[in-house]
Amino acid sequence: MTTEVDEAPGTRAADKLVAASISRDAGFLLAKLHATGSILNNRALAEFGLKERSYSVLALANSELEPTQREMAEFLSLDPSQIVALIDELEKRGLVLRAPGRQDRRAKIVSATAEGSAVFRQAEAAARAAESEALAGLSDAEVGELKGLLRKALWSERP
Amino acid sequence: MTTEVDEAPGTRAADKLVAASISRDAGFLLAKLHATGSILNNRALAEFGLKERSYSVLALANSELEPTQREMAEFLSLDPSQIVALIDELEKRGLVLRAPGRQDRRAKIVSATAEGSAVFRQAEAAARAAESEALAGLSDAEVGELKGLLRKALWSERP
DNA sequence: AATAAATCATTGACATTCTCAATTATCCAT
DNA sequence: ATGGATAATTGAGAATGTCAATGATTTATT
Numbered sequence: 001m002t003t004e005v006d007e008a009p010g011t012r013a014a015d016k017l018v019a020a021s022i023s024r025d026a027g028f029l030l031a032k033l034h035a036t037g038s039i040l041n042n043r044a045l046a047e048f049g050l051k052e053r054s055y056s057v058l059a060l061a062n063s064e065l066e067p068t069q070r071e072m073a074e075f076l077s078l079d080p081s082q083i084v085a086l087i088d089e090l091e092k093r094g095l096v097l098r099a100p101g102r103q104d105r106r107a108k109i110v111s112a113t114a115e116g117s118a119v120f121r122q123a124e125a126a127a128r129a130a131e132s133e134a135l136a137g138l139s140d141a142e143v144g145e146l147k148g149l150l151r152k153a154l155w156s157e158r159p
Numbered sequence: 160m161t162t163e164v165d166e167a168p169g170t171r172a173a174d175k176l177v178a179a180s181i182s183r184d185a186g187f188l189l190a191k192l193h194a195t196g197s198i199l200n201n202r203a204l205a206e207f208g209l210k211e212r213s214y215s216v217l218a219l220a221n222s223e224l225e226p227t228q229r230e231m232a233e234f235l236s237l238d239p240s241q242i243v244a245l246i247d248e249l250e251k252r253g254l255v256l257r258a259p260g261r262q263d264r265r266a267k268i269v270s271a272t273a274e275g276s277a278v279f280r281q282a283e284a285a286a287r288a289a290e291s292e293a294l295a296g297l298s299d300a301e302v303g304e305l306k307g308l309l310r311k312a313l314w315s316e317r318p
Numbered sequence: 319a320a321t322a323a324a325t326c327a328t329t330g331a332c333a334t335t336c337t338c339a340a341t342t343a344t345c346c347a348t
Numbered sequence: 349a350t351g352g353a354t355a356a357t358t359g360a361g362a363a364t365g366t367c368a369a370t371g372a373t374t375t376a377t378t
Contacts, residue, residue, distance in 0.1 A: 029309035150188035
């Protein structure tokens with residue numbers, strides 16, 4: 001999440017390192033593509049006062065799935081305390097609100113306000129554009145394959 | 160990099176959130192798979208006193224590509240100052256050493272010592288096992304496809 | 319029904335990592 | 349030779365990650 005992302009492809013000095021064994025490591029490839037994508041994503045989301053994290057939370061809040069904070073934490077691979085901070089922020093901005101869980105009053109269900117939904121829709125468009133840019137090297141079909149494989153790896157779905 | 164990674168698949172409460180729109184976002188899928196992989200990876204590497212980061216650096220140092228620190232930073236998407244710290248650590252442990260670049264004496268070429276190579280080979284095996292575990296939901300062919308797509312997205316290679 | 323054990327959100331402490339700006343040494347172009 | 353770039357390094361401050369403790373509530377056990 002540090003290096004720049006401009007520059008014509010194939011021209012960078014460090015590209016010689018593609019030949020290193022680590023370039024066959026899935027973890028490394030995942031991390032690297034995620035890193036370059038994050039830069040683009042955060043750049044695109046900044047306009048809405050969001051980052052990848054807060055965008056993810058807003059996306060879940062905007063769904064009709066009534067997620068609790070605990071579920072969000074698990075799903076987003078974050079510590080519950082980080083969710084607290086993210087939601088505090090979004091709630092302060094009036095994009096999201098907490099309601100006690102109906103079956104379990106310890107839990108808090110997070111949902112988007114009307115404004116939160118509106119912001120999310122715009123941010124979503126920006127995020128989609130950033131994703132296209134990050135995956136510009138792939139055809140639409142390949143993007144679909146990639147997502148299918150990622151989803152299958154995560155949840156053993158059909159690709 | 161937070162949540163646990165045990166548990167039978169399909170049984171988790173938060174899996175209902177797979178239905179949320181964010182689950183179609185490549186950035187999110189990348190982040191999530193990387194997160195679960197990181198846990199496994201770091202767990203596997205801990206035995207050798209390594210983490211993903213230091214493992215990557217050691218891998219590059221172990222190649223015959225004579226990487227400079229600047230190239231490592233760029234390739235690993237890290238700030239040059241982070242590379243300094245990682246190499247300080249590895250050098251202190253005698254796994255790696257710095258030599259002035261031959262064409263450019265400002266640059267430092269990092270290479271693995273004999274011990275560094277030995278440690279790397281063992282760590283590599285452990286990392287491979289961790290990767291298999293992280294990608295257990297995919298067949299070998301699918302793992303190949305996934306890596307090909309990631310590499311193409313990053314460097315516009317043939318899949 | 320009463321108690322005990324577990325779970326959820328929250329807080330706060332502390333460690334790790336990120337991001338930048340400044341410094342020194344060296345390289346490159348004029 | 350001088351001036352402007354680039355490499356590594358240091359250090360500071362912000363952002364994130366990690367963990368343990370707490371109060372409220374639920375679930376399980378008697």
